[in-house]
Amino acid sequence: MDYWMAFLVGGAICGAAQWLMDRANISQIHMLVGLVSIGALLGALGVYDQLVEVAGAGALLPMSGFGYLLAKGIASHEAGQGWMNMGANMFQYIGLELSFVITLSFVAALICKPRG
Incomplete structure (x- = not known):
């Protein structure tokens, strides 16, 4: 059941974004910024936490999950630790996602012939 919920929620987020891009003529970069x-x-308001409990990775893998993890890293920052520690807390949560994306992009560039 967990796999189905992850699939349905992640698919709904991506499907809604694609529908908006098709119908409202929104560019990809605007949709990316909007999702983040x-x-x-929603992460700062605590709403996205409930979505992550229900859907797990289905809510964390789209770009909205990236924005949620950024907000979660900032929220875990304690007062008096300084700005550098706030940045370190942000990357503590999104580090695995960033390294996966960089590795996957490198492998895709090796397999496919990049343009430009």
Whole structure:
């Protein structure tokens, strides 16, 4: 059941984003920024936590999950630790996701012929 919920929620997020891009003529970069911003906002309000409990990776893998993890890293920052520690807390949560994306991009560039 967990796999189905992850599939349905992640697919709903991505499907809604694709539908908006098709119908409202929104560019890909605007949708990317919108998803990250919505994820960060919902994460700061505590709403995205409930979605992650229900869907797990289905809510964390789209770009809205990236914004949620950024907000979670900032929220875990304790007062008096300084700005550098806030940045370290952000990357503590998103480090695995960033390293996966960089590795996957490198492998895709080796397999496919990049343009430009």
